[in-house]
Amino acid sequence: MKNWKRSLLSLLISAGLLATAVPAMAAPQQPAVKINNQNVEFAMNAPIVDQGTTMVPLRTTLQAMNVQLKDVQNGSIYVVIDGKEITLESKTKLIDGVTYAPIRVVGEAAGYEVHWVQQSRTVLLVSKATGEGARGFMWEVENNGNTVYLVGSIHIADDSFYPLRSEFEEAFAEADYLGVEIDISKAADEEQQKLIMNMGMYQDGTTLKDHVSKETYAKVEEILKQNGMEPNALDAFKPWVVETTISTLKSMNAGYEAAAGIDLYFIQKAMERKLPILELESYESQLGMFNGFSKELQEKNLNAALDNFDVLDDYVDELADTWKTGDDQKLLEFTNSMADDPEFNKAMLIDRNIVMADQIDGYLKSEKKAEYFIVVGAGHFLGKDGVVQLLKDKGYSVVRK
Structure with missing residues (x-):
C-alpha cells in the first residue's frame, strides 16, 4: 500500500479518534459569509446575529454579489439586479452608521440559495446556476x-x-x-x-x-x-x-x-x-x-x-x-x-x-x-x-x- 494512503484512511473509516486526537478549533464569535465558496471580506463592520437572524452590512454584501444598492427608505431596500430595479421589503438596522439587513432576504432576491453551516458559523450563498452540490x-x-x-x-x-x-x-x-x-x-x-x-x-x-x-x-x-x-x-x-x-x-x-x-x-x-x-x-x-x-x-x-x-x-x-x-x-x-x-x-x-x-x-x-x-x-x-x-x-x- 502506498504510504501516503495509510496516513489518510482514518479520514474515511474512523470518526472517533479524529474527534479526540486534536482539540477542535474554536468557532468564530461572529458569522462569516461565503459567496460561491469565496469569503466576503468586511473591512470594519462584521456580520452579526440578531435574535436568530444573520444581519450583514448591506452595501458591502451587495457589492460582493454584483448587486447595486440604490436606496434604503422606511423598511424598503431599492436595488438593481441584472439591470432590473427591485424593491426588497425587509427590516434593516443602523449600527455605527452602517445599514445592516438580513442575509437571507438579500441573498435569495439576488438569485442565491442561502445555507447556514452551524459548525463553522458560516452563511453560504450558492448561485442556483452552479447546480446541485x-x-x-x-x-x-x-x-x-x-x-x-x-x-x-x-x-x-x-x-x-x-x-x-x-x-x-x-x-x-x-x-x-x-x-x-x-x-x-x-x-x-x-x-x-x-x-x-x-x-x-x-x-x-x-x-x-x-x-x-x-x-x-x-x-x-x-x-x-x-x-x-x-x-x-x-x-x-x-x-x-x-x-x-x-x-x-x-x-x-x-x-x-x-x-x-x-x-x-x-x-x-x-x-x-x-x-x-x-x-x-x-x-x-x-x-x-x-x-x-x-x-x-x-x-x-x-x-x-x-x-x-x-x-x-x-x-x-x-x-x-x-x-x-x-x-x-x-x-x-x-x-x-x-x-x-x-x-x-x-x-x-x-x-x-x-x-x-x-x-x-x-x-x-x-x-x-x-x-x-x-x-x-x-x-x-x-x-x-x-x-x-x-x-x-x-x-x-x-x-x-
Whole structure:
C-alpha cells in the first residue's frame, strides 16, 4: 500500500479518534459569509446575529454579489439586479452608521440559495446556476416497509462541501432515526476524554521514545518543532495517537476539520430535530481497535504520516475531491489499498463491516416500518468486504443514489 494512503484512511473509516486526537478549533464569535465558496471580506463592520437572524452590512454584501444598492427608505431596500430595479421589503438596522439587513432576504432576491453551516458559523450563498452540490456517496435499501439510506462520510471537511445535494437533505428530512459510527458530539465528554487518556497514554512510566526507534522518534521531534510545538509534546502518547494527531494537524492546517465533517453535520441536525441517534459502534471499540494494533503496525503507520507530512494536505484535497465527485472507482482504490496489510485491513474494515452490516440487517427486518439514515465512513461501503456487498449477500437490493 502506498504510504501516503495509510496516513489518510482514518479520514474515511474512523470518526472517533479524529474527534479526540486534536482539540477542535474554536468557532468564530461572529458569522462569516461565503459567496460561491469565496469569503466576503468586511473591512470594519462584521456580520452579526440578531435574535436568530444573520444581519450583514448591506452595501458591502451587495457589492460582493454584483448587486447595486440604490436606496434604503422606511423598511424598503431599492436595488438593481441584472439591470432590473427591485424593491426588497425587509427590516434593516443602523449600527455605527452602517445599514445592516438580513442575509437571507438579500441573498435569495439576488438569485442565491442561502445555507447556514452551524459548525463553522458560516452563511453560504450558492448561485442556483452552479447546480446541485457535491455528489457524495449514498445508497438506498428497502425491506419489510423499512428504508435504510447508507451515506458514506468523510470525517473531516470544510465549507466547500456544503450545501449538500438535495437528495441527502430530502432523505434526512424523512428519517425516523440517524445512525452513525459513534456520536462524536460527545467527544469532549469527561468519559470519552478518560478513555483516550487511559488507552492512548503509557501507564507504566515509559514514554514514546521507549517504544519506537531512534529514527522514528527523531522524525516526530522534527515535525513537532516545525509546527511550533515542544519536541517532546507527545511523549506520553502511544504511536497510534501520535500518528493520528500529526495527520489531523496537517489536515487542519489545510482548512479541514472534524467540526465540518459529514457525520457531525447530520448529528447536529438530528439534535435540532430531537431525532434518535443510533450508534453502530462505541468510542471504546474504536479506540480499542487502534490500541490493539501490534507495536510494529503502530510504528509503521506513524512513519507513513511522518514521511509524507509535507504532502499530506495535497492528498487530503484529493480525498475531498473523491467525495465531492462521488467517484466510486477512486473510493474503491483507497479501500482496496488496505488489503496490502492483513492486520490493518481486518481490524479497520473487515471485522467492523460485518458488525455494521448485521445491525443494518436488523433495521431492515424491524417491524417499525421506519426510515433509517445511516452515516458511516465512506471507506466501509465498497469492495468485496464492504457493507454494500455484505447486504447484497444477505439478499438485499442496494441502489446507488
